[in-house]
Amino acid sequence: MDMKTKPLPEKLQGLRINGPRLWDALMELAQIGATPKGGVCRLTLTDLDKQGRDLVSRWAREAGMTVTIDKIGNGFLRRPGRNNALPPVVTGSHIDTQPTGGKFDGNYGVLAGLEVVRTLNDAGIETEAPIEVAWWTNEEGSRFVPVMMGSGVFAKAFTLDHAYAAKDTDGKSVKDELERIGYIGEQEPGDHPIGCYFETHIEQGPVLEDNDKTIGVVTGVLGIRWYDCVVTGMEAHAGPTPMALRKDALQVAAKLMQEVVACAHRHPPHGRGTVGMVQVHPNSRNVIPGRVKFSIDLRNANDALCDAMDADIRAVAAKLSAESGLPIEITPVSAYPAQPFHPELIAAVGRAAETLGYSNMPAVSGAGHDAVYMARLAPAGMIFIPCKDGISHNEIEDAKPEHITAGCNVLLHAMLERAGVAG
Ligand SMILES: [Zn+2]
Numbered sequence: 320m321d322m323k324t325k326p327l328p329e330k331l332q333g334l335r336i337n338g339p340r341l342w343d344a345l346m347e348l349a350q351i352g353a354t355p356k357g358g359v360c361r362l363t364l365t366d367l368d369k370q371g372r373d374l375v376s377r378w379a380r381e382a383g384m385t386v387t388i389d390k391i392g393n394g395f396l397r398r399p400g401r402n403n404a405l406p407p408v409v410t411g412s413h414i415d416t417q418p419t420g421g422k423f424d425g426n427y428g429v430l431a432g433l434e435v436v437r438t439l440n441d442a443g444i445e446t447e448a449p450i451e452v453a454w455w456t457n458e459e460g461s462r463f464v465p466v467m468m469g470s471g472v473f474a475k476a477f478t479l480d481h482a483y484a485a486k487d488t489d490g491k492s493v494k495d496e497l498e499r500i501g502y503i504g505e506q507e508p509g510d511h512p513i514g515c516y517f518e519t520h521i522e523q524g525p526v527l528e529d530n531d532k533t534i535g536v537v538t539g540v541l542g543i544r545w546y547d548c549v550v551t552g553m554e555a556h557a558g559p560t561p562m563a564l565r566k567d568a569l570q571v572a573a574k575l576m577q578e579v580v581a582c583a584h585r586h587p588p589h590g591r592g593t594v595g596m597v598q599v600h601p602n603s604r605n606v607i608p609g610r611v612k613f614s615i616d617l618r619n620a621n622d623a624l625c626d627a628m629d630a631d632i633r634a635v636a637a638k639l640s641a642e643s644g645l646p647i648e649i650t651p652v653s654a655y656p657a658q659p660f661h662p663e664l665i666a667a668v669g670r671a672a673e674t675l676g677y678s679n680m681p682a683v684s685g686a687g688h689d690a691v692y693m694a695r696l697a698p699a700g701m702i703f704i705p706c707k708d709g710i711s712h713n714e715i716e717d718a719k720p721e722h723i724t725a726g727c728n729v730l731l732h733a734m735l736e737r738a739g740v741a742g
Contacts, residue, residue, distance in 0.1 A: 327735055332674055334442060336731050338724030341434040345723070348374060348414070348430065349422035358714025359422055363415035363457040363468075364392070364496035371414045372502060375429060375454065382436050384452070387511075388504025391482055392456040392497045393469040395511060398436050400449040401741035406514030406697075408446070408738040410435070410730060411453030412689060413469075417461050421716025423521045423706065423723075429454050431519045431727040435734055447739030448514055455689040456497075462487045467689055472508045474692035479508055509696075515664060515737055516693035519702045519726045521718055523686050525709030533725045534672040535682030535703030538665055540691050541589060542625040542657030546615040548575065548636070549648045554601060554609035565607050569599055571643045572611035578635045579615050586628050589683050591618035615649070620683055621657045658691045664700030664733070671732035677725050702729050 351370045352361030361367045372394065376386050379396035387395045397407065412428025432452030439446065455473070460466025463485040465477065472482050483494035497503040522528075527535050552568030576594045583592030593616040600610040617628045633649060640647040672679040682703050693699045704726040707717035 326670070327674070327732060328740065331444070331735060331740060334438065334444075334731065334735075336434050336438045336724065336727045337441070338720060338727075340437065341430060341727055342720050342723060344378070344430045344433065345422055345426060348426055352416065354419075354714055356714040358716065359416045359420045360418050361414070361416045361420070362418065362462045363459065364462070364493065364500055364502075366500065368415055369500035369502065372454070372500075375414060375433070378433055379452070382433065382440060384436060387506055388502055389473070389506040389508045389511065390479055390504055391469050391472045391508045392502040392504065393473060393508065394454045396433070396452040398439070398446075398450045400446045400738060402447055403449055405448035406512035407449040407451040408515055408517075408734050409451045409453055409513050409693075410517045410519065410734060411451075411455060412518050412520060413455050413458030415457055415459050417459050417712045419712065419714050420459070421711060421714060423716060423718045424523070424711050425458055425520075427521060427718070427723065427726070428519045431730050434727050435731045438731060445741040446735065447741050448737070450734060450738055457493070458689055463493050467687055467692060468493070469508075470689035470692040473511075474695050475509055476692060476695075513693060513697040515661070515698040516690060517664065517668070517700055517702065517730055517733055518688055518690040518693075519704070519730045520688060521706035521711060521716070522682065522703040522709065523706065523711040526682060527680070527703060527705040528707070528709060530680055531678070532680045533677040533704065533722060534668075534679035534729055536665060536669045536672060536679055537660060537682050537684055537701035537703055539620060539657060539659035540684040540687065541591065541618040541620055542622050543655040544617045544625050544629060545652040545654070546617075547650045547652055548572075548613050548615055549650075550575065550611045551646045551648075552607070552609050555607045557605040557607055560607060566609075566645055567607050568611045568645060569608035571639055571645050571647070572597075572613060574639055575636055575647065576613060579617070579632060582617070582628055582631045582635070585631060586619055586624055589618070589620040590624070590628060591685060592616070592628070618685060619657065621659065625657065655687070658694050660690070660694060660700045661698035664698050664737075667733040667736050668700050668702050668729060671729040671736070674732060675725070675728050677729065700733070702726050702733070
């Protein structure tokens with residue numbers, strides 16, 4: 320049987336999740352680590368994280384799911400299918416938050432998966448392939464580096480030992496903290512089949528809201544290039560040095576900084592260019608700046624476009640250097656490849672949004688997600704919903720109940736399409 324493109328049977332097209340129940344679950348989980356300003360502070364591998372994991376595990380067991388924990392503390396909540404030899408259709412996200420986190424980032428993706436299962440239970444629907452809901456350890460990376468730790472270990476982007484050794488500012492290690500909260504499991508990370516992977520997430524940007532759309536059909540995650548740039552001039556007194564005889568590093572740097580933004584505009588629609596850090600030496604009111612160091616962050620939808628932006632900014636820098644006579648050095652700091660999502664999963668999300676009658680548009684993710692690592696292992700896709708003013712990683716992060724419901728309905732239909740329905 321080809322489950323890849325089979326539309327849902329007519330009788331299932333009317334199936335909907337229970338929006339208020341999902342909302343209540345989100346609000347209950349948000350009580351754990353609730354902040355006075357209405358946000359959530361539930362850092363990874365803390366006592367609060369343990370309480371969150373315990374609550375989600377209890378809900379999963381009450382929904383008839385089994386709970387498996389792997390050695391990095393990722394959780395897999397499983398609802399069997401009719402044919403359990405098939406790899407599961409998986410959805411998930413994370414339940415750790417930033418110190419000034421909100422109620423929805425990550426938590427929505429996990430609880431939307433749970434709501435899909437509760438809905439299938441209510442309707443007495445058996446899927447062909449099993450369904451799983453995953454939480455990934457330490458997605459946020461605010462207490463322990465690197466970010467997206469659990470899914471990264473699972474996808475073998477780095478080793479379990481590397482993750483275990485990471486320490487927080489108090490010197491506590493990931494391994495010790497996993498043991499302490501009782502979430503160091505038996506299963507080898509990655510030793511767990513994934514048929515395909517969906518992740519539902521708030522957009523964390525303003526595009527859907529700006530376009531008045533309910534669903535973002537995510538086509539991929541932007542590639543990222545980070546650089547340090549140094550322009551070297553010559554310090555001299557601001558008074559006695561005539562304009563023609565100066566080597567003012569900041570004036571040249573300022574031109575190049577503007578070119579970083581212009582470069583993004585030259586590579587639309589997804590080009591991004593940001594200078595976020597600037598150090599001026601000697602940073603004195605009456606001294607011509609002799610040295611300026613600044614960061615460059617370039618992003619685009621595929622690696623070829625990232626390469627093109629790299630070549631563009633280097634050519635501009637060479638031209639500015641030749642014109643000014645000042646050396647300009649551009650050093651790569653790190654690079655993350657763009658991650659396109661799987662065409663079939665993108666199509667499944669788009670089809671579900673259309674069937675359900677939700678306004679939708681293609682979207683790209685400028686931020687990293689666990690789905691990026693899953694896409695290396697299996698077909699992956701994401702569903703975005705708007706969040707208020709595009710704000711996240713902030714206690715005022717907010718999403719509308721109708722959007723929360725809509726995203727979960729899309730997840731339900733897309734997962735059912737992929738899992739197939741028994742009988
Ligand atoms: Zn997130």
